[in-house]
Amino acid sequence: MKNLIIGLLLGAMLGVTAGFALGIVAFPYLFPPAPVNEQLTGLVTGARVAAGRFIHADPKDPLHHGRGGVQVYQNLVHLESDFEVGPGPKYHLYLVPDADVGPDTAVDETMFVDLGRLKAxxxxxxxxxxxxxxxxxxxxxxxxxxxxxxxISPARLVADTPP
Incomplete structure (x- = not known):
């Protein structure tokens, strides 16, 4: 009887732990944030500095992908309306020194600038x-x-040439 109770307690603890872990991973897929549609009006100071396109960095990885345009201004990074990434937890937008970022790039070890958590x-x-x-x-x-x-997805920036 004692072994049965211990087994039930261990099973319950393992079940709760596994359920919690699965919930953390599954939550962004089940309840994604609504798409946003932020405009540039009144936010940009100065001309555009660079632009790029997000790509699917590792075609062998169907979960981590992205697409769409990005524009960089002196005071603002703007993800365009066609921006899209596969859902997941705790995504952040970084400015990274490397131009060629791939799946093997140690992004978190570079001198990146964290622009904040992805809004959608x-x-x-x-x-x-x-x-x-x-x-x-x-x-x-x-x-x-x-x-x-x-x-998840890199966008190589191409600097704008002054007129």
């Missing part, structure tokens, strides 16, 4: 650039999963 998995979004950030030092904007340390 799709739609146009704005992220302020911290004052004093020299955008010439950054070759990519990436979506990074902080919870699991995984690259």
């Amino acid at each position: 998995f799709s739609g146009s979004q704005n992220y302020p650039v911290p004052p004093g950030t020299d955008l010439a030092d950054y070759g990519s904007v990436v979506v990074w999963c902080e919870q699991f340390g995984v690259l």
Whole structure:
């Protein structure tokens, strides 16, 4: 009888732990945030500095993908209306010094600038650039999963040439 009670308690503890872990992973898939549609009106100071397109960095990985455009201004990073990434937990938008970011790039070990947590998995979004950030030092904007340390989608930035 004693062994049965211990077995039931251990099973209940393992079940609760596994259920909690599964809930953390499944939550963003079951309850994704609504798409946003933030505009640039009144937010941008100065001309556009660079632009890029998010790509599917590792075609062998069907879960971590992204697409859509990004525009960089001196004070703001704007994800365009066609922006989209596969859902997941704790996604952040980083400015990264490397221009060629791939699945093997140790993004979290670079001198990245964290622009904040991703507001939604799709739609146009704005992220302020911290004052004093020299955008010439950054070759990519990436979506990074902080919870699991995984690259979701990089966008190589191409600098605008002055007229």
